[in-house]
Amino acid sequence: MTDITDNTELTPLFARPGESAPRDLFSLGDEEMLPETAYQLVHDEAMLDGNARLNLATFVGTFMDEHADKLYSEAFDKNMIDKDEYRATAAIEDRCWKILAKLWHAPSPEDTIGTSTIGSSEACMLGGLAFKRRWQLARRAAGKSTDRPNLVMTSAVQVCWEKFANYFDIEPRYVPITEDHKTLCGHALAKYVDENTIGVVAVMGVTYTGMYEPVEEIAKALDAIEKATGFDVPIHIDAASGGFITPFLQPELNWDFKIERVHSINVSGHKYGLVYPGLGWVVWREAQYLPDDLIFKVSYLGGEMPTFALNFSRPGAQVLLQYYNFLRLGRVGFTQVQQASHDVARHLATSIGAMEPFELWNDAQDIPVFAWRLKKGHSKNWDLFDLSNQLRERGWLVPAYPMPDDLSDVIVQRIVVRNGFSMSLADRFLDQFTEAVTFLDSLDGPVPHEHRVTATFHH
Numbered sequence: 001m002t003d004i005t006d007n008t009e010l011t012p013l014f015a016r017p018g019e020s021a022p023r024d025l026f027s028l029g030d031e032e033m034l035p036e037t038a039y040q041l042v043h044d045e046a047m048l049d050g051n052a053r054l055n056l057a058t059f060v061g062t063f064m065d066e067h068a069d070k071l072y073s074e075a076f077d078k079n080m081i082d083k084d085e086y087r088a089t090a091a092i093e094d095r096c097w098k099i100l101a102k103l104w105h106a107p108s109p110e111d112t113i114g115t116s117t118i119g120s121s122e123a124c125m126l127g128g129l130a131f132k133r134r135w136q137l138a139r140r141a142a143g144k145s146t147d148r149p150n151l152v153m154t155s156a157v158q159v160c161w162e163k164f165a166n167y168f169d170i171e172p173r174y175v176p177i178t179e180d181h182k183t184l185c186g187h188a189l190a191k192y193v194d195e196n197t198i199g200v201v202a203v204m205g206v207t208y209t210g211m212y213e214p215v216e217e218i219a220k221a222l223d224a225i226e227k228a229t230g231f232d233v234p235i236h237i238d239a240a241s242g243g244f245i246t247p248f249l250q251p252e253l254n255w256d257f258k259i260e261r262v263h264s265i266n267v268s269g270h271k272y273g274l275v276y277p278g279l280g281w282v283v284w285r286e287a288q289y290l291p292d293d294l295i296f297k298v299s300y301l302g303g304e305m306p307t308f309a310l311n312f313s314r315p316g317a318q319v320l321l322q323y324y325n326f327l328r329l330g331r332v333g334f335t336q337v338q339q340a341s342h343d344v345a346r347h348l349a350t351s352i353g354a355m356e357p358f359e360l361w362n363d364a365q366d367i368p369v370f371a372w373r374l375k376k377g378h379s380k381n382w383d384l385f386d387l388s389n390q391l392r393e394r395g396w397l398v399p400a401y402p403m404p405d406d407l408s409d410v411i412v413q414r415i416v417v418r419n420g421f422s423m424s425l426a427d428r429f430l431d432q433f434t435e436a437v438t439f440l441d442s443l444d445g446p447v448p449h450e451h452r453v454t455a456t457f458h459h
């Protein structure tokens with residue numbers, strides 16, 4: 001007869017080896033454990049993560065419906081690079097970026113080129129690499145040096161552009177933001193652009209604030225520079241967030257391929273494209289703007305597959321989810337979803353802006369994102385980092401952080417409203433926000449800062 005005390009399967013959950021004794025977390029254990037036990041250990045530790053829906057810092061999707069979840073679980077195993085095996089997924093990928101090219105007014109949609117990526121960072125880098133290669137080819141053809149390429153952008157670009165410049169040996173030229181010029185707006189651009197400028201980045205939905213950069217004005221400034229100097233400088237639009245907002249909420253805005261100088265646009269499928277993490281897109285206005293010699297043709301996947309990506313293997317499921325959203329929502333549904341987030345963001349901005357201690361930096365006119373600062377002299381006892389900590393104690397993540405150059409002495413706090421943050425939940429948030437402010441205002445001495453956790457700023 002077997003000794004039932006040796007039978008781990010009969011041992012009650014949480015009393016099993018692996019769960020009932022401490023373990024070395026940083027070495028591979030010698031023995032196996034039951035899958036149920038391993039599952040429970042990982043599941044329980046993941047419970048310690050915050051509640052994603054209460055995270056008002058991130059731009060990345062935290063809600064999809066049950067049909068999307070079902071589709072996701074059916075497609076976990078699909079590798080986007082295996083385009084010969086997953087021909088249907090590859091065909092759907094092409095449909096998705098063609099839909100985006102049309103949404104962004106590509107002049108001849110049949111002649112555009114695009115791809116999915118793991119996110120906007122990769123998509124931005126591909127856009128930047130196309131700029132660099134086109135500039136190199138033109139300079140070589142003219143017998144000129146290609147030693148010192150530079151890229152012009154605002155100091156408020158997302159960190160992916162700093163990475164791009166660093167990883168690919170490009171001099172970043174940051175146009176500082178100021179109280180008078182809160183975004184890159186064409187002002188003083190001539191001081192930054194020269195014959196070595198591979199391009200200018202304009203952001204539709206600046207990470208720090210959610211504001212749009214006026215692409216039309218930037219393009220006009222570049223037209224004037226070209227007239228004066230002959231430098232023909234293209235624009236890449238980093239529309240990581242705005243690319244899925246403007247077509248539905250501000251269709252009259254002139255920012256996309258309607259402007260000739262705009263060569264390429266990226267967007268995050270996993271932000272306002274409403275898909276779970278792991279999806280970006282980049283589209284070029286015409287195939288000629290993506291130099292051929294950047295595209296690799298690989299034969300070892302079956303067939304001859306063109307690829308232009310920094311990664312090789314990558315999940316294919318998110319591409320199917322993007323297509324699901326296109327089918328499920330259409331123009332009307334996308335407009336409803338984005339409008340709902342916009343209404344919530346405007347409501348929150350108006351309410352916070354009306355509170356005595358605060359001053360809005362922007363009011364969520366653009367994407368459903370806004371930032372505010374503490375009025376000078378409101379209190380000697382607390383600052384926005386303290387408010388962030390108070391909200392964290394109540395389960396909400398609302399980061400406080402310094403603005404970039406030349407405004408690094410300005411501290412702001414920001415809210416990103418995403419699909420799934422309803423008006424009713426927003427009002428419960430406002431209750432707790434008010435409670436936190438009332439508590440801080442009631443203190444008769446400064447909050448001790450040695451225990452302060454600095455809130456995370458999600459780029």
Ligand SMILES: Cc1ncc(COP(=O)(O)O)c(C=O)c1O
Pocket residue numbers: 059118119120121122124158160203205206207238239240241268279280458459
């Ligand atoms: C303007 C902008 N560009 C690029 C990125 C990077 O996007 P991803 O996280 O998809 O790589 C972000 C992310 O917040 C962003 O806001």
